[in-house]
Amino acid sequence: MRYVSTRGQAPVLTFEEAMLTGLARDGGLYVPETVPEMAPAEIAGLAGLTYEEAAFRVMRPFIGDTFADAEFESIIARAYAGFGHTARAPLVQIGANHFLLELFHGPTLAFKDFAMQLIGQLFQAALERSGNRVTIVGATSGDTGSAAIEAFRGLDNVDVFILFPEGRVSEVQRRQMTTPAEANVHALAVRGDFDDCQARVKDMFNHFEFRDRVALAGVNSINWARVLAQVVYYFTSAISLGAPHRSVGFTVPTGNFGDIFAGYIARRMGLPVERLVIATNQNDILHRALSGGAYETHGVTPSISPSMDIQVSSNFERALFEAYGRDGAAVAQQMQALKEQGGFTISQGALQALREVFASGRASEEETSATIRATHAATGEILCPHSAVGVKVAMDQPASATPMITLATAHPAKFPDAVEAATGLRPALPNRMADLYERAERVTVVDNDLGAIESLIEERRAS
């Protein structure tokens, strides 16, 4: 299995190289050269397996000879051992034909753990083998950062630097990033928004001298391995509702487009997914783009679903690459326009290709809050605000006999203020985190300035 860049100008890599490389050297994102397909019988064969067994079968074709089967199996087993639910990703019914996929039973209570726990194990195995050391730099609107820190804290051959927008993540998210005491963990509060943090991370990847000197690696969803790990729960949930004999739809609370792109890959692999619905909060660039064809940044507006306060949606580039018939030059041109003019117009052909797979919707702040309240009253399920955006948008879709699965992307206790405002209930953290508010914090506030951030990283990393 080989990986190519969405901009067509970077070296073609193996799975291991793509995983350790992060952003392609032409600024693009790596995608598999061809998407392996699973026959209906193979998909049916996943029924009744454990999450880990299904994960092995779904991901195996993508990893080439990077890991032997037995090693890959034990990596998967270790990745999911710390989850607080035996099903890993349980499905609960919240409406006549509407199901919620709970993805928040991992160590940091967000869907990011599914990929990050696996990547932590994959990096460790690959780096132990090579003896190399890497500097991981990630941007977060709250959940990627905590999940990355949890997965990489204390590892010998990794320093992890996480850039988060100062004052724009929840207190639980901030504390998850600032309280780990391990010397290889560095939480950086950037004076800016998430888009600034993500732009600086990409700048560091495009600054080759720095990138090579510190052996930069990325664990945002620019990293293909992140997307791959998330493909699995589309399979397990669809199968539990009757796939491949029955189609399903998914609604995905969306920001950086990594999670929903994993659903797109599952569909390309042969999973019968009728619709993939992009659910956005008031930062609705993706909904506007799908509706009218213009992808235009308007600046990030803080919301009660802060992890989705994103305008420059990194993985949309992967979707565009497919929609433009894998024309890297066309994608590069659009990304240049985004950088220089703050937007671009999607061609009619590409827009039509996107609309064949994706639908979209938006939930306002009031609608999000009302959905938390109404869902709790009707079902007892307490949604986090991101999951509530998904539920609201799913309910706005045209009626269909096809079951709809909405992804519940974080635990409500990560956003207690929004949940309390909606329901009057303040969700508690699990016991293992009960002292989070008492732990000492360690954070460095830094300007949104590439030179300043790079100097800090050079100074702090263990060489």
Ligand SMILES: Cc1ncc(COP(=O)(O)O)c(C=O)c1O
């Ligand atoms: C809780 C939560 N929901 C939804 C999203 C959006 O996911 P994605 O960025 O993969 O679109 C994020 C951030 O990624 C998140 O942390």
Ligand SMILES: N[C@@H](CCOP(=O)(O)O)C(=O)O
């Ligand atoms: N919402 C994310 C933003 C980063 O997304 P990623 O999937 O590219 O890592 C977060 O919580 O940090």
